[in-house]
Amino acid sequence: MSTSTPTLGTLLRRLRDREGLTLKQMSAKSGIPVSTLSKVEHDRLTLTYDKLYQLSQRLGMRMSDLFAEPSETVPKVTARRSLGDIDQAVRVETPNYDYYYLCTELRRKRMVPVITKIRAKSVEQFGELAHHAGEEYVYVLKGKIIVATEFYDPVTLSEGQSIYIDSNMGHAYLTADGCDEAEVLGVMSSADEELMQSLLNLHKDQQQTSERGRATKAISAAAA
Template sequence: MLLNGETLVMKKEANLNGGPTGEITVSERITALRQEHGLTLQECARKTGVAASTLSKIERGELSPTVTTLQKIAAGFEMDVTDLLTQSRQVGLMQGRRAVSRKGEGKSHTSMSCDNFLLCHDLKNKRMVPIRTSVTARSTDDYPVWAHSDAEIYLYVVKGRMQLHTRIYEPLDLEEGDSVYYDANGEHCWTSVGDEDAEVLWVVTT
């Protein structure tokens, strides 16, 4: 799960790391954002709560940031997390907003532990971020760092079986149709159980 610990980049995705679409990479966006504000890596680390060493690896394209890390960076710069994955920014708010994601749509962000699709990503300044994820991790060892943030998470298992791991409780077994709501301020990670990747729909507060 992207949410749970940074992972070394093993391959480049065309829709995320440049390619035929001509979009700049997430690492390039973060580098440009830091430079636009005239910040050193250490200053950016203090602003976002993300370690300078982690920021450096992300900017060099050596590390794929998790959703949690992207949220911290976005919050530090007072912007929407999806602005780190898209080129345009929505200015101002209006009443009665809505966004629709059709089947198969979503802004892709992939790590070695999860394949994520941020849903309704064109709507900025949301109070929560809906994400569809395939959990590719099978072991907690797949997470060099377990995730934690000030957010709250609601998770619904759409398909397959998985476990929610925390430092407080025993692993929680979840099957298709099960759901859980938890505080993300405790370290946690997800793993699939069996040969099939668990598919989940989860919402994280911003």
């Protein structure tokens, strides 16, 4: 039995075939160059969060649909697997964080693995505390972080230390004093099949918060 799983490029090609679009037509519809779409379909390039969001909006679909094959009955034993390669990860880049989502081609995952590079130094810089369904585990790979949560005092974690929390509780991950950037491995778990979409929506909110913060600073500087 084959255990291979489709890549983002394979899913994109199947989506284009399902819609009856040529590469040129999909490029015109999505606003993404033909050369970029071709490289993605041949697994030589991935798309950033901004491009994925642009593609989903132009095609009138949810971003989570870009990571899923058409719905089908899943047997109790799937024997499926996916190798996590950071070069093939779906990247989400923001001023305060870089997210690398792994194994995104698997549908109906109960766990979402992600490597995150953290640069936010305060809750004010982070913005509103994050809330989403399920639970999550974070392990510090490099640097030192502060974990701020809704119901507990902030806790500092160094390399090799980890934390497990209820994701419904407001939370934020920040760099500790003396650390400009930290890197962590996180695993989010939930029975909610829309977990991936919820996480992507959080990134959109973070980007908007960062943009408002930069605009406020610019206005203050101009008024000074």
